[in-house]
Amino acid sequence: MAEDQHALALNGVSKAFGGLRAVDAVTLAVRPGERRALIGPNGAGKTTLFNLISGELPVTSGSIRLFGRDVTGVAAHRRAALGLARTFQITNLFRTLTVLENCLLAVQALESTKFVMLRPLGRYRGLADRARAALGSVGLGDRAGTEVRHLSHGEQRQLEIALALAGRPRVLLLDEPCAGLSPAESHMMADLLRRLDPAITVLIIEHDMDIALEIAHHVTVLHYGRVIADGLRDEVKANPLVREIYLGA
Amino acid sequence: MTRRRPGMLVGVTVVAALAAGVAPWLPSYPLTLLTQAMIVAILAMSLDVLLGFTGLPSLGHAAYFGVAAYAVAILTTERQSGFVLCLIAGIVTAAVTAALFGLIAIRATGTYFLMITLALGMVVWGLAFRWVSLTKGDNGISGVPRPDLGLPWSLWGPLPFFYFSLACALVAILLLGLIVASPFGMSLKGIRESESRMRILGYNVWLHKYLAFIIAGTFAGFSGVLWAYYNGFVSPVDVQLVTSVEALLMVALGGPGTLLGPAAGAAIIVFLKNFVSVYTKRWLLILGAVYIGVILFAPRGLAGAFHRRSS
Ligand SMILES: Nc1ncnc2c1ncn2[C@@H]1O[C@H](COP(=O)(O)OP(=O)(O)OP(=O)(O)O)[C@@H](O)[C@H]1O
Ligand SMILES: [Mg+2]
Numbered sequence: 001m002a003e004d005q006h007a008l009a010l011n012g013v014s015k016a017f018g019g020l021r022a023v024d025a026v027t028l029a030v031r032p033g034e035r036r037a038l039i040g041p042n043g044a045g046k047t048t049l050f051n052l053i054s055g056e057l058p059v060t061s062g063s064i065r066l067f068g069r070d071v072t073g074v075a076a077h078r079r080a081a082l083g084l085a086r087t088f089q090i091t092n093l094f095r096t097l098t099v100l101e102n103c104l105l106a107v108q109a110l111e112s113t114k115f116v117m118l119r120p121l122g123r124y125r126g127l128a129d130r131a132r133a134a135l136g137s138v139g140l141g142d143r144a145g146t147e148v149r150h151l152s153h154g155e156q157r158q159l160e161i162a163l164a165l166a167g168r169p170r171v172l173l174l175d176e177p178c179a180g181l182s183p184a185e186s187h188m189m190a191d192l193l194r195r196l197d198p199a200i201t202v203l204i205i206e207h208d209m210d211i212a213l214e215i216a217h218h219v220t221v222l223h224y225g226r227v228i229a230d231g232l233r234d235e236v237k238a239n240p241l242v243r244e245i246y247l248g249a
Numbered sequence: 250m251t252r253r254r255p256g257m258l259v260g261v262t263v264v265a266a267l268a269a270g271v272a273p274w275l276p277s278y279p280l281t282l283l284t285q286a287m288i289v290a291i292l293a294m295s296l297d298v299l300l301g302f303t304g305l306p307s308l309g310h311a312a313y314f315g316v317a318a319y320a321v322a323i324l325t326t327e328r329q330s331g332f333v334l335c336l337i338a339g340i341v342t343a344a345v346t347a348a349l350f351g352l353i354a355i356r357a358t359g360t361y362f363l364m365i366t367l368a369l370g371m372v373v374w375g376l377a378f379r380w381v382s383l384t385k386g387d388n389g390i391s392g393v394p395r396p397d398l399g400l401p402w403s404l405w406g407p408l409p410f411f412y413f414s415l416a417c418a419l420v421a422i423l424l425l426g427l428i429v430a431s432p433f434g435m436s437l438k439g440i441r442e443s444e445s446r447m448r449i450l451g452y453n454v455w456l457h458k459y460l461a462f463i464i465a466g467t468f469a470g471f472s473g474v475l476w477a478y479y480n481g482f483v484s485p486v487d488v489q490l491v492t493s494v495e496a497l498l499m500v501a502l503g504g505p506g507t508l509l510g511p512a513a514g515a516a517i518i519v520f521l522k523n524f525v526s527v528y529t530k531r532w533l534l535i536l537g538a539v540y541i542g543v544i545l546f547a548p549r550g551l552a553g554a555f556h557r558r559s560s
Contacts (some may be wrong), residue, residue: 080451094442109450113432120430232316
């Protein structure tokens with residue numbers, strides 16, 4: 001497949017923090033609509049790789065393409081406009097605002113409405129409808145008026161997903177969506193993720209192998225910033241190197 | 250947002266009607282203080298847009314207030330310019346100053362933002378002090394006449410000027426209230442809560458902060474225009490650090506991010522300052538004590554304390 005037909009293509013991407021190469025020459029390509037799991041031990045560089053893809057951090061070297069377009073030096077908010085969305089491993093929400101207001105911020109982010117200054121936000125029915133739809137899709141429909149800091153941890157993780165979906169992304173990066181969830185909540189989250197629009201390209205970091213492999217068929221394994229295995233899940237599971245360092249077998 | 254707005258409108262209307270109703274019966278000294286409170290309330294609310302809504306603690310807000318006051322003082326005394334020209338010139342001067350200073354300040358966050366706005370404020374103070382040919386330096390510019398609006402009442406009288414200031418304060422409350430309730434206003438609250446999340450959602454955080462900075466400077470300028478007319482005298486005192494600190498305290502005292510809280514904070518500080526200075530010259534000491542009291546006992550200001558009790 002030609003490189004410009006990939007939803008996301010990384011070529012030799014590296015990130016150095018001083019002497020530490022947190023991400024080391026990572027090359028990978030993800031097809032549109034693909035579900036890709038990114039796994040690896042703690043400190044392998046998974047979150048850092050997401051930060052590079054989303055533009056939170058500049059790369060040290062290498063290039064990043066989104067739907068064939070080179071976005072290596074493009075600001076984070078412009079990558080969002082190109083259809084990239086992400087969730088955070090450590091919940092990152094607008095804590096003193098209500099659940100609906102959080103979602104409204106996500107919905108208006110890619111609309112020129114966000115610059116309107118002399119008309120109340122409450123007048124924009126269309127935005128509110130979209131925000132409520134996003135909340136409904138993650139099962140938070142009845143929490144709209146609650147301030148986010150009063151939500152349970154599980155509900156906050158659901159809202160993370162809602163914010164990422166509200167902008168109708170084409171590529172979605174999920175950083176440990178089940179982090180800190182109970183087994184029951186994890187199960188619900190996995191259900192939610194399986195129901196995502198199949199047109200969305202999803203890259204998911206997940207420590208729980210069962211959940212990762214339930215959602216994704218294709219797996220990339222990161223270790224000390226390097227890709228040590230990349231392929232269909234059964235191949236990767238059978239890979240002796242992966243078994244040794246990741247599965248501890 | 251939508252929950253509190255009707256209450257806010259009712260509150261503003263009641264307070265304004267009350268003030269307008271009792272004003273004719275007030276002796277001229279308290280009436281003058283009330284007028285001062287209206288004008289300074291606009292300054293406090295403008296700073297609240299930065300501090301309370303966007304989370305940007307500016308320590309140089311007197312600069313925008315001051316340049317506008319100076320613009321009015323210079324135009325009225327040197328050119329005998331009329332009200333409309335002075336109003337526009339004052340506000341535009343403040344907005345342009347904010348647009349220039351914002352380019353320097355907005356890149357910084359937290360304490361660095363505080364230090365840079367402080368330094369920029371000092372630049373304006375230095376100019377007011379040293380550029381004697383324009384500002385008359387330490388002596389200040391006196392003899393600013395009250396504006397002639399072509400009304401049957403002269404604004405030289407304390408009562409008509411009070412009503413004029415009240416009307417101006419209401420216009421400012423209305424506009425600022427609209428701005429903070431708008432989609433743009435919501436984006437400022439988002440920036441206050443999480444810049445990284447805002448960037449990832451697709452906001453150009455720098456641009457939104459920059460626009461907020463200019464809006465805050467513009468309304469501070471509006472307040473400065475009124476101040477020049479009210480006081481009849483503009484000097485480096487109006488742009489000095491203490492004025493910026495007082496504005497910050499009004500916001501902290503009233504409750505950042507509530508708009509009306511800082512307006513109330515402005516009234517309290519104005520009355521306190523004038524009351525205290527009858528007895529002592531140590532106003533700064535009192536100011537410091539109030540500040541520490543607020544931080545210790547009502548970190549979210551009076552509005553926050555009130556809100557907690559009632560809920
Ligand atoms: N901003 C930073 N500055 C310096 N070092 C960093 C920074 N961010 C991450 N690191 C380091 O880079 C390495 C990779 O961290 P990263 O968070 O990407 O790992 P991870 O694979 O997401 O781990 P986990 O599974 O624990 O979330 C770690 O050694 C971490 O300490
Ligand atoms: Mg991580």
